[in-house]
Amino acid sequence: MVLAMALCFTVLETTAKWLSRTYPVPMVVWARYVSHMLLMLVLFFPGRGVGLFRTVQPTSQLSRATLLLGSTLCNFGAISFLPLAEVKAISFVSPLLVTVFAVWLLKETVSVSRWVAILVGFGDTLFIVRPGSAMLDPAALLALGSAFCYSLYQIMTRRISGGDDPITTLFYTALVGSVFMTFMLPHTWRMPDWHHLPFFLLLGAAGMLGHLLLIKALEIERASALSPFGYTQLLWISVSGFLVFGDVPDLHSVIGMAIIVSSGLYVAWGHRYVKDEEPESAIE
16 A cells, blocks of 8 residues: 555656646646546545535644645655655655654654664755755755655644545545645646646646555554655655656765665664554554
């Protein structure tokens, strides 16, 4: 399930970077959410009717969807300037942040050794970003902003799981993003080429399926354990960046990616060991 999610997000981000070469980033973000919402209305409204909109957690749904919108804006902005693999490597501080926030907000337990791995991962993110260097691209800060928003988004998804139907949660993701970005559209609109319309629809389809898989996965697993397995996306995004855009990460970035991935996988391994040893009541 998580591997399929990683492939969906790879398609989403590759398509977004390709479109951002022609269209303003806010317009690409708008298309991602509007196409997502239209697909959901076509697929689910005929069978569910107004039940598609029914939620018992409207405030939480709004907060969660707003966090994802913030992450998407920062992420699409970053990939429009930087290679896909480098943005993904920086954003992979998110699973480490998820673990930190899971301890604080979800009361999950984390061992000392996992805290050490988290600190190593954070330090290595700085190794990639290279603060203070003349080579520092401001777009790297957008990638960090995306990671921060996305980690809180995953925590919110975990907190509301079980309260609303996953399809309803997914619909509010699209609805909130569409409404917010429509207000920005008059300032960023550019008439799309009809040949690009399938790619705009692909944004929505890949985003919808990827986040549906994430919601379902977070219903059955801890946030801190699940998120590191998204590291497989680093492989797919590196291949996609090379094939589509000719991107080749430098040695500095490759070393940084390897250390971040190792830290994240150690956190995941440590979590699974703890989960086997602790009663389920300790999770929540």
